[in-house]
Amino acid sequence: MQRREFFKTSIVASAAILGTNLAAAETHQPKVGQRVSEMAFPEKRPMITYSDRPPLLESTRATFARGITQNDEFFVRWHLPDIPTHIDLDAYTIKINGLVEKELNISLHELKNDYEQVEVTAVLQCGGNSRSAFTPIPGGIQWGSGAMGCAKWKGVRLSDLLNKAGLKKDAHWIGFNGLEKAAYYKTPNFVRELELTELDDHVIVAYQMNDEDLPYLNGFPLRLVLPGYYSDSWVKMLSNITVTDKYKSLFFMDMAYRVPDNKTEGETPEHHAKTTKPITHMNVKSVIGYPENGMQVYHNSHVVVRGVAFDDGHGINKVMISVDEGKTWEEALLKQENGRYAFTEFRFAYKPTKYGKLHIMAKAINRLGNEQPFAKEIPWNHGGYKYNGIDVITVEVV
Amino acid sequence: MKKIILIATLAVGSLFAQVKGDMEVPYISYQIKMGHGFDAVQANCLMCHSFGYILNQGPQSRLFWSKKVDKMITHFKAPIMKDDKKTVVDYLFKHYGNGKLK
Numbered sequence: 001m002q003r004r005e006f007f008k009t010s011i012v013a014s015a016a017i018l019g020t021n022l023a024a025a026e027t028h029q030p031k032v033g034q035r036v037s038e039m040a041f042p043e044k045r046p047m048i049t050y051s052d053r054p055p056l057l058e059s060t061r062a063t064f065a066r067g068i069t070q071n072d073e074f075f076v077r078w079h080l081p082d083i084p085t086h087i088d089l090d091a092y093t094i095k096i097n098g099l100v101e102k103e104l105n106i107s108l109h110e111l112k113n114d115y116e117q118v119e120v121t122a123v124l125q126c127g128g129n130s131r132s133a134f135t136p137i138p139g140g141i142q143w144g145s146g147a148m149g150c151a152k153w154k155g156v157r158l159s160d161l162l163n164k165a166g167l168k169k170d171a172h173w174i175g176f177n178g179l180e181k182a183a184y185y186k187t188p189n190f191v192r193e194l195e196l197t198e199l200d201d202h203v204i205v206a207y208q209m210n211d212e213d214l215p216y217l218n219g220f221p222l223r224l225v226l227p228g229y230y231s232d233s234w235v236k237m238l239s240n241i242t243v244t245d246k247y248k249s250l251f252f253m254d255m256a257y258r259v260p261d262n263k264t265e266g267e268t269p270e271h272h273a274k275t276t277k278p279i280t281h282m283n284v285k286s287v288i289g290y291p292e293n294g295m296q297v298y299h300n301s302h303v304v305v306r307g308v309a310f311d312d313g314h315g316i317n318k319v320m321i322s323v324d325e326g327k328t329w330e331e332a333l334l335k336q337e338n339g340r341y342a343f344t345e346f347r348f349a350y351k352p353t354k355y356g357k358l359h360i361m362a363k364a365i366n367r368l369g370n371e372q373p374f375a376k377e378i379p380w381n382h383g384g385y386k387y388n389g390i391d392v393i394t395v396e397v398v
Numbered sequence: 399m400k401k402i403i404l405i406a407t408l409a410v411g412s413l414f415a416q417v418k419g420d421m422e423v424p425y426i427s428y429q430i431k432m433g434h435g436f437d438a439v440q441a442n443c444l445m446c447h448s449f450g451y452i453l454n455q456g457p458q459s460r461l462f463w464s465k466k467v468d469k470m471i472t473h474f475k476a477p478i479m480k481d482d483k484k485t486v487v488d489y490l491f492k493h494y495g496n497g498k499l500k
Contacts, residue, residue, distance in 0.1 A: 052426040182446065184474070
């Protein structure tokens with residue numbers, strides 16, 4: 001079968017799933033094969049582009065054949081339309097105020113010279129990554145699997161900054177604000193709040209990504225790095241850290257990035273859960289980067305399946321591969337040299353011996369024994385968050 | 399903690415933006431479906447976000463679009479008048495709807 005025809009069939013097949021008028025919710029594989037835009041955004045290659053204002057860019061699947069995501073391929077997600085187009089590096093400061101002994105305005109020069117410099121390699125993933133796996137279609141951008149990436153981040157520990165400022169006795173919550181702005185004055189800022197107890201020494205304020213300055217669209221000149229957490233709290237163009245005693249009610253905390261507060265984190269399209277909780281920690285997930293859906297591979301050839309797996313920092317124990325619809329599973333080889341918050345690279349050598357369609361499945365298991373469920377086992381939620389189904393790609397053996 | 403690597407020496411080199419001059423985000427012209435209500439969409443929605451943000455939500459119910467516009471008014475403080483709200487929802491449901499009321 002020609003590649004193009006094959007694509008057509010898979011599109012028809014998925015349209016059939018999406019088009020059913022069933023009230024019942026269903027979870028399936030997320031969208032694949034989205035085209036990259038012809039236009040490149042600053043410091044980026046052409047990427048899958050959903051919006052220019054605010055910029056929303058997705059990495060292609062091929063990106064995930066490697067454990068470090070290049071800066072020019074790294075996904076982009078902003079919330080508000082107005083991003084500063086110029087940063088004055090001499091004037092830029094990060095302000096630390098609120099319940100602190102000494103209010104600080106730290107310049108970039110001070111940040112790089114007066115504090116211990118540290119690095120951590122960590123996965124950054126949008127809570128809505130793979131949202132297109134859910135039917136009925138939840139509101140929000142219909143991401144495929146590329147609203148994620150893994151980079152080596154360099155900066156200073158948040159705790160060192162807070163210690164320098166000196167926390168007062170009642171300090172309990174930390175608010176983070178960046179420079180993105182809304183069109184209207186009254187629109188709430190994209191402020192995130194975290195409980196002090198959640199912030200360990202792995203949380204850093206980073207100015208470098210993969211040994212380069214952060215790209216503008218990834219938060220130049222500074223962003224918060226919260227290993228293990230979904231990206232909603234990794235505030236970009238970080239300008240202000242405010243320490244408070246009480247949780248402040250904020251739109252982006254109370255209304256967005258939340259899942260049903262029950263054991264399965266599921267609900268039905270008709271009856272949304274009454275109580276919700278923030279998405280916080282990432283669940284165990286894997287994505288196959290090569291081969292890609294719709295590719296042809298030769299019969300009896302040596303195919304090396306490659307991909308990445310990760311969780312919230314407990315670490316990946318195994319990645320299992322199935323080429324027989326999930327009846328039997330074999331262990332993939334793992335490469336883990338960047339620490340437990342990073343992508344684990346996996347590879348699996350396989351020789352296809354049957355002609356025709358071949359499904360390749362990847363399932364990651366972490367050190368707690370948590371493993372990815374099949375997509376259809378994942379309950380629906382109306383925000384379309386936290387999809388982590390066993391990844392399935394389909395190729396044609398010719 | 400041991401996974402954070404301590405960098406012994408002081409940082410060398412300084413920060414510089416890798417773009418020369420001001421950064422510019424390119425403008426993308428999305429294929430917009432023309433029809434009754436488009437003017438209201440242009441006047442009320444595109445102030446804050448691109449058309450891509452709308453059409454990449456996928457086809458949705460009338461209730462969904464109505465709630466989205468309510469969210470823009472209530473939470474994001476978009477100054478959308480009542481008449482315009484109905485026009486916008488009608489347009490969105492007609493062109494980007496899934497045929498279901500809710």
